[in-house]
Amino acid sequence: MRFTNHRIFIALALSLLMVVFGAYTSQTKSYSVKLGRLKYNGGGDWYSSKTALPNLANYCNSKLGMSIDPTETVVDIGGPDLFNHPYLFMTGHGNVLFSDAEAENLRNYLISGGFLHICDNYGMDKYVRSQMKRVFPELTFTELPHNHAIYQSPYAFPQGLPKIHLHDGKPPQGFGLIYKGRLVCFYDYECDLGNGWEDQEVHKDPEPVRQKALQMGANILKFIFSH
Numbered sequence: 001m002r003f004t005n006h007r008i009f010i011a012l013a014l015s016l017l018m019v020v021f022g023a024y025t026s027q028t029k030s031y032s033v034k035l036g037r038l039k040y041n042g043g044g045d046w047y048s049s050k051t052a053l054p055n056l057a058n059y060c061n062s063k064l065g066m067s068i069d070p071t072e073t074v075v076d077i078g079g080p081d082l083f084n085h086p087y088l089f090m091t092g093h094g095n096v097l098f099s100d101a102e103a104e105n106l107r108n109y110l111i112s113g114g115f116l117h118i119c120d121n122y123g124m125d126k127y128v129r130s131q132m133k134r135v136f137p138e139l140t141f142t143e144l145p146h147n148h149a150i151y152q153s154p155y156a157f158p159q160g161l162p163k164i165h166l167h168d169g170k171p172p173q174g175f176g177l178i179y180k181g182r183l184v185c186f187y188d189y190e191c192d193l194g195n196g197w198e199d200q201e202v203h204k205d206p207e208p209v210r211q212k213a214l215q216m217g218a219n220i221l222k223f224i225f226s227h
Helices: 002-020 052-064 080-084 100-111 125-135 193-197 207-226
Strands: 033-039 068-076 087-092 115-120 173-179 182-189
Touching: 033 052, 033 080, 052 068, 052 087, 052 193, 052 207, 068 080, 080 100, 087 207, 100 115, 100 125, 100 173, 100 182, 115 125, 125 182, 193 207
Parallel strands: 033 068, 033 087, 087 115, 115 182
Antiparallel strands: 173 182
């Protein structure tokens, strides 16, 4: 197991380094890394916010010179393809259910260098918290302080997460799971970054609101590629 995790860590690290150094060939449209959408069981709509990841990838490529494939890849939580993606996006409105094998697979991915971003599209909070407890029984979501590095660069968010959608009208909060000193999971609650990344006509959000969402998304990717 230790040897396998070592190989997985090396593969993820190489992917991240290629993004940081902008290994991108414009003639062939080859990209250094793919973002993954996590497909989970339980009946929740894991497929929502369909245009979110392509828009975020294009934004980061354009504004920050990254090399991210804008074609979304769906990744099954129980499969080996998790380990080919340094960033996984998880969203939805309803129930989430991990089997024991799926929870173990996700745990191995995260402790081997992967990163999970959970975006509560509304109504999945209680399910996410209970299921992530199966992944990391020893960890609890803690709110990240507003001076955390994820809010600092390349865009400054001195008040933490921007408010994108109303939901229950509560202030947006960014929670994290920290394993051996490393942030392995970021959870945006009462914010809905994924909806903010979508095409403007989907939710008709004002453009300044969309820009804030995309900037925060860029911060998340820059953070994981730099740490």
